[in-house]
Amino acid sequence: MDLLHNAVRPYAWGSRTAIAELLGKEVPAPHPEAELWMGAHPGDPSRVVGADGAERSLLELLSVDPDGQLGPRLAERWGSRLPFLLKVLAAEEALSLQAHPSARQAAEGFAAEEAAGVPRDAAVRNYKDPAAKPELICALTEFHALAGFREPSRTVALLRTLDAPALAPYTEMLVAQPDSSGLRALFTMLITLPQTSLSSLLPQVLDACVLHVKEHGEFDLECRTILELGESYPGDAGVLAALLLNRIVLQPGEAIHLPAGNLHAYLRGTGIEILANSDNVLRCGLTPKHVDVPELLRVLDFRCGDMDVMTGEEISPGVRVYRTPAPEFELSRLDLTGEARINHDGPQILICTSGAAVLTNVRGDELRLTRGQSVWLPASDPAVIVRPDGVESAQLFRATAGTD
Structure with a gap:
């Protein structure tokens, strides 16, 4: 290590x-x-x-x-x-x-x-x-x-709330086909709008977002996001495309x-x-x-709905793993108040994001990690015990390959 x-x-x-x-x-x-x-x-x-x-x-x-x-x-x-x-x-x-x-x-x-x-x-x-x-x-x-396309009925509600006249035909496209195919058609049309059409539509959408924010409407966060993007990227079709996506915190x-x-x-x-x-x-x-x-x-994948927000699966006290189908990687979070044993048949990278930690392997080798430091553990290294060092707790993140 x-x-x-x-x-x-x-x-x-x-x-x-x-x-x-x-x-x-x-x-x-x-x-x-x-x-x-x-x-x-x-x-x-x-x-x-x-x-x-x-x-x-x-x-x-x-x-x-x-x-x-x-x-x-x-x-x-x-x-x-x-x-x-x-x-x-x-x-x-x-x-x-x-x-x-x-x-x-x-x-x-x-x-x-x-x-x-x-x-x-x-x-x-x-x-x-x-x-x-x-x-x-x-x-x-x-x-x-x-991230990801919002459920079409919610996007229809947002577009109708904005009530920009030039937006109405696009809203009705999704009303007529409120599914992934309808999202594909609407997204394709918005992202490929000629500049003349974009120059007419985008200011109306931004004005409608300003009004919605002033009224503290249901889609306040979404509208604030559109306004921020419109200011940073004036005349960009991506600002309109962002209307179709889940806004996540x-x-x-x-x-x-x-x-x-x-x-x-x-x-x-x-x-x-x-x-x-x-x-x-x-x-x-x-x-x-x-x-x-x-x-x-x-x-693009036009399947729609809420994004799955993960909190990790606790596999041992203080250790959570974020499982995905990806064979390339797996991420774990270690919130340590005591010792944890980490073992894997492949390489690992650990980074300390809070506190400080000590890593000890079965040979008795030790390595101290302070906040911001990271360590490489090759596959040939033995298992490691990690514990907080001089503090009540420490947080580390651990990267490995997937397990499929």
């Missing part, structure tokens, strides 16, 4: 305080800090700190010794690739409206772009690899998101799983994100980055 040194990604939507404060650095940071990456992503792999203080890329360690680092089960399935990436995500502004492909869709898209000769580093490239990219976000602070410890095809946008807050180690993102709005609406429509 060895400490990790991890990269901080400075995207414009990030926070100047959340990650800096977690890492014990100067606050505010000199620039927005959006994500702390823990894993072996080729773009910014973590560095493993040896007992002698020397650092080595985790990506290099995996390539040299996949069986020892990943274990035979994972090495057989994933080769020398760590299948998951763990992040601390800190958003002050909305991320793009996006979805991720399934494994089949990613393989098809990657092969098509390879055959077409699209450079892998091209800005217009959709598929950087042939892998799926499911995700799970677990809130560290109150966390706001748009997660409390600390709550999580949502975002499988392939789920349309979503993180809005603000800090969370622990775990995802498949892939770069495949398809966007349709709320971003200056490459947008490919036709390809997004090919992968």
